[in-house]
Amino acid sequence: MKANNNNLPDKNGFFGEYGGKFVPETLMYALEELETTYEKLKDDAEFKNQFYKDLSEFVGRPSPLYFAERLTNLYGTGSIWLKREDLNHTGAHKINNTIGQILLAKYMGKKRIIAETGAGQHGVATATVAARLGLECHIYMGSEDVQRQSLNVYRIKLLGAQVHAVDSGSATLKDALNEALRDWVTNVDDTYYIIGSVTGPHPYPMIVRDFNSVVGEELITQSKEMFQSMPDAIVACVGGGSNAMGAFYPFIKFNETRLIGVEAGGEGVETGEHAAPLNDGTPGVLHGALSYLMQDEGGQVKGTKSVSAGLDYPGVGPEHSWLKDSGRAEYVAVSDEAALKAFHEVSELEGIIPALETAHAFAYLDTLMKEFDEDANIIVNVSGRGDKDINTVAEIDGIKI
Amino acid sequence: MNRLTKTLNNLKKNNKKALVAYLVAGDPDLDSTLDLMKIFVEAGVDVIEIGVPFTDPIAEGPIIQRAHDRALDNNISLQKIYEMVKNYRKYDDETPLVLMGYLNTFIFNKKLIEDNQNNVIDSVLVVDIPGELNLKDYGVYNSNINTISLISPTTKKDRVESIAKNSSGFVYYVTLRGVTGASNLDVNEINSNIEEIKKHATVPTLAGFGIKSAEDARLLSDCSDGVIIGSSIVKMIEEESSSKEFDRIGSYISEIKKAIS
16 A cells, blocks of 8 residues: 555655645745755754653653553453543643644744644643743634633643634634734744644644654554554544544554544534534645645635534645545544543543543544454544533533533 | 736836736625726726635735625625626726636636636636646646736745746735735835846736835835735725725725826
8 A cells, every 4th residue: 555655745745645835925935944944853863862852851751551441341342542642741642743843943043933723732732832942922723712722721821822812714723723824924034833733734744743653653662562462443533633643653554553533523424514524525725735625615615513622623634635545544523422422431431531632532432342352452542631621511511610 | 819918018018017906806795896896997907806705815914804704705606706707898808807816716616717718817816826836737727817926025046936937927026924915015125026036037027915005006116017906905895895985996096006107
């Protein structure tokens, strides 16, 4: 299989037909500058040492691979293992990427950091690394997300960054990205844009994947230690797709491991009210890349619906589109309702309150575990913890905090 | 000959500067767009740039973003824009018309552009593709439609040449780092960059983004082959979107025209 060669993207930033650089001319120079810097540093011993040192001492890596005994017993088929990205500093996998990108920013001498955020986890992770280096930091966030993720908004402010609420369009992650791109076009000379997912123009999908691949690399070692084989499946939620890509990428060459991405099914894929472009979208160009996209027959981007702010995005990283078309990864969707049920179930069974995003991956176990026997080992990537979602869930459950 | 090429050649021959005016199709509605296009031409506009609304116009400042939103609220599609333009051509078969928009809308309506019925459109400007590339590279081609490529203050010298050569309509020099309607013009920088472009371009070089006053227009027309006015017109359209009294837009354009003549 072509996807096995792990040599993608090509020099123009394409994964098969997906990816590329579709940006206003003003940004072309900045993307080239970033690409050149990254190519120079990615194999540099000093750069790598610094990256892994920060991941170890500041983030607390490696994150454990934990046997979920009660969840395993619930299904009674394979063993379920949890990759505990929720235990990272700042509470999600997002910090892996920001640790890497802030080192690039520092090397490039950029004084000002910008980022978009949906659930706020990437905003927190960016504000955190910017604070550590004393850099000015601006976070763009849809005004709807500012409401539903108020805890993270306050965390970002505590870390000394400015939050800009974005009212345009659907006032969610997509619009925050638009606004961050506009900021970048305006301040391109001194500003580094830390994109938070495997989306956007080349080289971002590659850079974010590479930094977050520490998750998959650890999983290879940990799988051998814990159950002496490669896992039968890795399950991860997919919004833009960075936590999934980080876990999947080192496994692409191991065909025995099924790679399963779970998208936000919202009210149900059949209703059209969802955020599942890989399940119910067509190829299109948004935010600098060609990838599966939720769009209407005129090529306008459709509004999305998901209980989870971090998955509430009409596009997806181009490498996922490639993995879907090549058949190497499978992409499914679960509804808000199923995700909420899993949110409660995992909290009660395992003592782990997962992020609503992560709850989507857990929810798919209901279907998936029927396909395995007792010898199977299934890994769920616990992309983040659910503290940030307490208000959302309480409101849905009719509880006033 | 393509209307755009013809018009720009004539202007050059007579030592005149081109005035390009922008609006968003369907803002506040398509009938108004048709009226506004007539007002533009009466006031001295040489080329009309018709913005094709898109849900995520990343190169636009707030004024033009809101115009895109108003048009989308009216369910404006490229199909409807084509119908309006065909209608407009009954009144005016000379003024060059340029569609300006985002790649996704054009590749999704590939057939409309390829057919370009009655050759009503003269050029397409795609905001979100690298300057060396044009719609043909994305599988959309019509030999009667020419390409307008953007060059910005951050475009590196080695790319200026290939972008300039790729432009068959005109080279669109983006006068600032920023979105449409921003206000940080640096005339010295603009001067030297346009000089560099002119070394390579076989077509005229026009300047746009951030031109607000007649004085801005005069300064920039001195070093270029013409100017593009967008946000300041769209702002007036917004202010008159309920009254639909667009007369002062005509006066504003006449003033700009005078300043660059």
